[in-house]
Amino acid sequence: MQTREQITRPRKQGFKRTITYIGSPSTWSFGLFVFFTLILSAISFLTDAVSQNNFTPTWFAVSGAAFAPPLIIGMLYKSLFLNRRKAKTRFLLNLLVAALAGASRNVSVGFFALWAGIDVNSLWQFRVGGGAFMGIALYVLWALVNGSKLEYLNSLERLSKIQTRLAAARLEIPEQLTELNEGLQERTRLAIFPQIQSIRELLGDAGNVGAVLEKLKFTLSNQIRPMMSEIASSQPKPFEIQNLKRFKSIKSSLPERFTLRDKIDLGWSSFLETLGVSIWLWVYKSPNGLLDNLALFTIYLVVLLIFKYSISGRRKLPRFNAIAYTLFASLTASSSNVIYIYLVLGFDPGRSIMFAGFAMLSGVISPIILMLLAVRVERRNEIETQISADLLSLAKENSLFAQKVWVFKKRWLLVLHGSVQSALTAALARLQSNEEVTPVVLQLVKQDLNRAELAVNTDLKEVIDLDSGLRELREVWDGICDLKVQVSSRATRAIERSTDSSFCVNEIVKEAVSNAVRHGDATQATVVIDRTADDSLSIEVTNNGRELANEIDFGIGSEMLNEICLGWNLAQEKNQVRLTAELAVKL
Incomplete structure (x- = not known):
């Protein structure tokens, strides 16, 4: 059974992620301006030209010119502020600037329309408040879409890097181990063999026992023991591959097939649909007040609910089919609200068309955007799961690598300690314990040297049962x-x-x-x-x-x-x- 903490943790993470998206400096891009332009152009067309039944070309000129102030605000904010302080996220400041951009655009439309003589009732308070609200709403929508895309691409790039490291590790670790082991053995031979050869040459002269003793002590104290200490303390480094290939182009397109039922968000889609119309119903005083808003919410929710549960929850649809089905479902649900607007509300044709336009605009865009976000979140979660699995695999590859190095070190230390050092120590003891170095003692010492030399050349492939x-x-x-x-x-x-x-x-x-x-x-x-x-x-x-x-x-x-x-x-x-x-x- 899940605890309350387990249930609320994903919500907290989702809330934190949303705050990060909105506060990200990368949201302020040319794509945001294009998104603003398209949506606000449609809104301006509905609220100004359609509601007043005035389709003069001047309206389109006014609407286009009014995008200059928000564009200037966005460019100044990014160039003078964001680009100089890239490390921080600014949640509240981003929303404030978005509100300012939206309000400036609406107020500009009013000024230009008044100047052109095509609007005598500019509703300044509504233009400022509504513009600020739309600026924030559109910015948040874009931030969510843009943030989910960037997070998805970042996860995809992390996965690619880890998989590249993993593949390279599996390919190159055996070669690295061979080089490491052979290098350690060769280093030992280069350090010890010249000393043993020098001792042999000194043994050729029986009167040179003192020099032999000094050479043996030097080999034990300054060669073998420091080498054993260094081998014992050295740590194998985890495998890392350098010069990873960077992505030249990454696409965040939808997968070829995905389940759709869990991507249709009934609650938020219905809320955003109602919000898109209710603002105008409040401005123009709908006949039934809140009941009209509740009716629009319910109608849209029920129709979308029917479409949602008409498809299998487990079946994966082709990408085009999923988008087409979502589009058809949202159009049908929005059209149901249009019918309610025309039959029940009783506004004049111009305003009814305006309300219908907002119902279609918000009712169609919302489910599509929410579906896109849900798919990206699902894909990112799949990638993060794969990253965790690959990181664990990489850790295990590194652990196996460390085991092999450690085992070789351990066996080599046993050879140095148990065979080489003991053989040279035995030779030293024989020479020190005998007052007279007889040929027999010399022969035994030479045998000790041979044992030490043989041990260094030993094959460390002993099988442990x-x-x-x-x-x-x-x-x-x-x-x-x-x-x-x-x-x-x-x-x-x-x-x-x-x-x-x-x-x-x-x-x-x-x-x-x-x-x-x-x-x-x-x-x-x-x-x-x-x-x-x-x-x-x-x-x-x-x-x-x-x-x-x-x-x-x-x-x-x-x-x-x-x-x-x-x-x-x-x-x-x-x-x-x-x-x-x-x-x-x-x-």
Whole structure:
């Protein structure tokens, strides 16, 4: 069941988005002026020429000339103010300037008409108030259409960038890993092999033991140990592709097919239709007052409702058919109101035609614009969902990349620490512990050097058997901590396909159980490994150790989890401590 917060959150987001659209500086464009011109020209024709039954060409000249003031206002506002302060959104100021532009246009019509002698009753208060209202209304409509278009295109561009990164990552990550691994091995060889060769040459002279000892100490202290520290601390960087292709041209056209029933907005369409006529009914005092407005609202709503539910809610219509059907439905609903205007209101023919014109204008434009907005919102939501999915895929690709790098580093550190360093340390110890360097000691030292050289050339493709690793872990802690392990069959199949994931799971569990015993004195621990999705594993380790401290000092184990996991969490739950980690796994 949805909570009130879950229900109201989309409304708040929609309201916030609307405020952003209206406050956006990008709304002030040439398209806005064209939109203003077309709609206000139609309104001027209905309110001036049709209502007074005066179709002299002078009216068209007056109407055209009256667009100069709002054009000048818009250009000055954009060039002198908006272009100099692009970062901010100005909700109230944009509405104020839109109102000023609309009022200036209406007042200009009145002045030019009075000057031309074609209108003696200019209704100045109505021209100012009505012009300001129409300026705001048309600006808001354009802002919604323009804002939804820009947001849709921005989402589309983000999706394209992410998909480009994802495709490139899948193509180039294997090559990057090979270069990284081979580069690390080559760097180690270049650092160690000359030292080993130098030591061999010094061993040729038995009296040069002191120089051999110094060279061994130098190799251990200044070559191997710093290199191990650097390898352990280095972090694999998430994959990023450079020089992404920019969009040269992007179209925000409607999709080829879409469902229509959910795009026909009954409430707002009926409200805007009634609003377009009710203003004039109020000015010219309709015979039945508010009842006429209610009748117009109801008639339009019922007719549009019939059309809305005459089509399937799931069927996707071709784009042209959907637009044509919406247009026909809105024309029919508006025509029903025209019939009511002619038969019931009883105005003279000029004013009846004016009312009918407003009914058709607002009744047809509103559903089309609302349908366009609904389609774009739906498409943007689909794109945002795809963006989220692709971002998750990219995160998992990066996680797999980090796993491979981490596993290679871990194995290489084991080689340096367990083989190279131990071999050179053994050679150093032999020379230091023997007062006389005999041929036998020299031979043993040379063997140690050979072992170190062989280790650097080793192939790091060892396969980790998770079952064996977990069994060994139970044996290590037998009698100290009772360890229970559960691995689902789905998780087992995924782990068997990826030696890197097997290695990582083994290390995570080892680290978690070791910390539980060493830091929490745990005597019981349970490991549950499951496959929560096709490409991710969940690892859960619970123990009965001491409660976590208020401030946890995270160390090497947390660094490992940060490197190789999609996410992890350590928390105190009642009488147990729980570590949860999510690990990407190869499909």
